[in-house]
Amino acid sequence: MIAPTLxxxxxxxxxxxxxxxxxxxxxxxxxxVYIQDHTGRLVLDGSSGAAVSCLGHGHKKVIExxxxxxxxxxxxxxxxxTSDPAENLASVLISTCPDVFSKVMFVSSGSEAVxxxxxxxxxxxxxxxxxxxxxxISRRFAYHGNTLGALSAGFNPPRRDPFQPxxxxxxxxxxxxxxTRDGLPGxxxxxxxxxxxxxxxxxxxxxGSEKIAAIIVEPVSxxxxxxxxxxxxxxxxxxxxCDRYGCLLIFDEVMCGxxxxxxxxxxxxxxxxxxxxxxxxxxxxxxYQPISAILIANKVHAVLERNHEQRPFVxxxxxxGHSIGCAAALATQRAIAEDxxxxxxxxxxxxxxxxxxxxxxxxxxxxxxxxxxxxxxATATAxxxxxxxxxAVASTCLExxxxxxxxxxAVDAVLFAPPFIISESEIDKLVDVFVQSVKQTIxxxxxx
Numbered sequence: 001m002i003a004p005t006l007x008x009x010x011x012x013x014x015x016x017x018x019x020x021x022x023x024x025x026x027x028x029x030x031x032x033v034y035i036q037d038h039t040g041r042l043v044l045d046g047s048s049g050a051a052v053s054c055l056g057h058g059h060k061k062v063i064e065x066x067x068x069x070x071x072x073x074x075x076x077x078x079x080x081x082t083s084d085p086a087e088n089l090a091s092v093l094i095s096t097c098p099d100v101f102s103k104v105m106f107v108s109s110g111s112e113a114v115x116x117x118x119x120x121x122x123x124x125x126x127x128x129x130x131x132x133x134x135x136x137i138s139r140r141f142a143y144h145g146n147t148l149g150a151l152s153a154g155f156n157p158p159r160r161d162p163f164q165p166x167x168x169x170x171x172x173x174x175x176x177x178x179x180t181r182d183g184l185p186g187x188x189x190x191x192x193x194x195x196x197x198x199x200x201x202x203x204x205x206x207x208g209s210e211k212i213a214a215i216i217v218e219p220v221s222x223x224x225x226x227x228x229x230x231x232x233x234x235x236x237x238x239x240x241x242c243d244r245y246g247c248l249l250i251f252d253e254v255m256c257g258x259x260x261x262x263x264x265x266x267x268x269x270x271x272x273x274x275x276x277x278x279x280x281x282x283x284x285x286x287x288y289q290p291i292s293a294i295l296i297a298n299k300v301h302a303v304l305e306r307n308h309e310q311r312p313f314v315x316x317x318x319x320x321g322h323s324i325g326c327a328a329a330l331a332t333q334r335a336i337a338e339d340x341x342x343x344x345x346x347x348x349x350x351x352x353x354x355x356x357x358x359x360x361x362x363x364x365x366x367x368x369x370x371x372x373x374x375x376x377x378a379t380a381t382a383x384x385x386x387x388x389x390x391x392a393v394a395s396t397c398l399e400x401x402x403x404x405x406x407x408x409x410a411v412d413a414v415l416f417a418p419p420f421i422i423s424e425s426e427i428d429k430l431v432d433v434f435v436q437s438v439k440q441t442i443x444x445x446x447x448x
Contacts, residue, residue, distance in 0.1 A: 033426050054258070054283040056420075065331035074323065097274065106291060107294070108322065112317060116294050117252075117277045119315050120296065121300075127303045133213040142216075148166055148167060152167040196237075219235060220270075222255040227367055227374035235271055254281040261370035277294060279293070286332040289325035289329070290319075339421075348418075351424060352430070355431045360438060361439055361442060371418055374413045389412065389438075394406040396437040
């Protein structure tokens with residue numbers, strides 16, 4: 001038997017891919033908003049993967065930062081050392097909201113960030129002498145990650161159902177915040193929020209307010225519901241609720257944060273209501289290295305520090321604060337600031353939304369903020385009746401050279417989250433190919 005070499009291409013893949021039935025093209029290279037497969041075909045990355053590649057592909061300064069850090073030092077365990085990239089990145093992140101956050105913890109994935117935020121919330125209450133606080137309130141059709149704790153916090157049924165017997169009972173789920181879909185006839189946005197807050201109140205009362213550790217929400221829902229921003233006043237009401245009952249407020253901004261909606265943090269676009277703990281990821285390092293983080297408010301940090309000798313926070317990861325990951329993220333954040341990319345996110349987001357609303361066939365709704373937009377289809381008019389088309393549209397888009405992200409089965413929708421560097425002409429191409437693909441999908445459905 002001849003041993004395989006690094007350059008050899010296996011006849012069959014040894015990878016356990018996400019799907020057993022799907023054929024995956026090989027991504028060979030990337031530049032700007034495009035990915036090139038092994039045949040040389042270019043695909044416009046209309047969703048930045050899963051809202052990750054905010055700087056696009058082949059960004060010279062980020063690559064140089066990675067190489068330089070790898071040459072200096074690849075890894076030093078955080079139980080022994082800190083590092084300049086980690087310290088500098090933490091300072092940059094804190095400087096975006098110096099009156100809100102005072103400390104940062106770096107891990108490697110969104111799921112790890114959520115797990116750590118949940119642990120930090122629990123630790124906060126232990127240090128405050130309130131060990132009964134162990135219950136977390138989240139929302140149905142939320143997504144908070146794929147590890148068991150994060151999966152317990154979220155409520156994406158297809159992901160949860162196989163592992164239901166293994167999930168924690170420390171989580172309760174209330175209604176999502178989706179006014180355009182769930183508002184009652186004649187109900188305005190303020191009354192809708194009143195109704196949702198009343199549900200929280202009832203849930204807290206039934207469980208016992210002394211047992212509630214935190215409320216965790218996505219300020220803008222991700223791919224489970226498709227870029228749904230919190231209703232007007234909703235986040236402020238949750239802040240008031242948490243303050244009244246002594247629990248913490250956690251914002252999961254792994255997908256919607258770090259500039260994706262046009263402000264550094266999504267909550268800054270939704271009334272400026274800040275959380276006690278916030279998870280970030282994806283756009284933090286733009287996909288150049290796996291990295292995520294938890295932003296910690298001074299209120300939480302002060303309690304943890306005051307009690308660290310009696311109750312140390314025992315939770316760590318091998319790759320926590322990884323130097324190369326932090327160097328990549330630091331270069332990413334510097335590029336976003338120096339190139340004023342948030343201005344472009346807002347401008348291109350307006351152009352994307354305007355054209356999608358005007359030109360999408362069979363449209364139910366375009367929603368979202370900045371370069372985080374979803375198109376939901378009016379499936380009631382689909383052919384055959386009642387069928388969904390989003391999956392077919394996403395597949396057709398890829399065949400036509402554009403990648404868009406398929407939302408969950410809870411909505412018949414696709415998600416757009418292109419790189420922050422995208423130009424007007426590239427936005428136009430993204431929409432042109434998408435609209436063409438929708439029309440092709442509808443025609444094919446009529447002929448079947």
